[in-house]
Amino acid sequence: MTSRVEVFVQLKEGMLDPQGKTLEHALESLGYAGVDGVRVGKWITFEVQGEGREAIERQVDEMCGRLLANTVIERYTFTMREAGA
Amino acid sequence: MTSRVEVFVQLKEGMLDPQGKTLEHALESLGYAGVDGVRVGKWITFEVQGEGREAIERQVDEMCGRLLANTVIERYTFTMREAGA
Incomplete structure (x- = not known):
C-alpha cells in the first residue's frame, strides 16, 4: 500500500515568526493592505x-x-491518502 | 469580509529539491524505509x-x-475560507 502524505509544520502560537513578518511588510509595501498575521x-x-x-x-x-x-517550537499536522485514490 | 488564506508553494516538477533529498536520506538513516519523493x-x-x-x-x-x-521555479495553489466559518 502506497500512501501520499502531506505534512504541515508551523511555529506554535506565540512564537515570533520573522519570515512571516518580513512577507507582511513586503506585501504592505507592494500596496496590499488588509493582510494580517502572515505565518510561514x-x-x-x-x-x-x-x-x-x-x-x-x-x-x-x-x-x-x-x-x-x-x-519544542513547532506544531504539525498531516494528511494521508492512498496513492492513486 | 475577512478571509483566512492558505498558500502552498512547491518547486515545480523536475526541479531538484535538495532539502527534500536531505530529509529523505535522514529518514532512511533513522530506519524509515519505504519513503520516497520527499519534497519541501x-x-x-x-x-x-x-x-x-x-x-x-x-x-x-x-x-x-x-x-x-x-x-520561474515554483508552482503555487491556495485555499480561502471566510474567517470564523
Whole structure:
C-alpha cells in the first residue's frame, strides 16, 4: 500500500515568526493592505509504502516528531491518502 | 469580509529539491524505509480583509505571483475560507 502524505509544520502560537513578518511588510509595501498575521511554515510531501493505514499513520507521526518538526517550537499536522485514490 | 488564506508553494516538477533529498536520506538513516519523493515546500497562512470573494481571490493570486512564489521555479495553489466559518 502506497500512501501520499502531506505534512504541515508551523511555529506554535506565540512564537515570533520573522519570515512571516518580513512577507507582511513586503506585501504592505507592494500596496496590499488588509493582510494580517502572515505565518510561514513548511509543507512536506512524500509517498510512503507500508502495510495498514494505522501502522503507517503511527510511523508518519513518529517521523514528524523525530525529524520533520521541532516540537519544542513547532506544531504539525498531516494528511494521508492512498496513492492513486 | 475577512478571509483566512492558505498558500502552498512547491518547486515545480523536475526541479531538484535538495532539502527534500536531505530529509529523505535522514529518514532512511533513522530506519524509515519505504519513503520516497520527499519534497519541501512552503505553507503560508494569513488573513486578508476585502470586499467580494472574487476580488480577494484575484488579489491573493497576484500576491502569490509577485512575492510569495517564484513562478520561474515554483508552482503555487491556495485555499480561502471566510474567517470564523
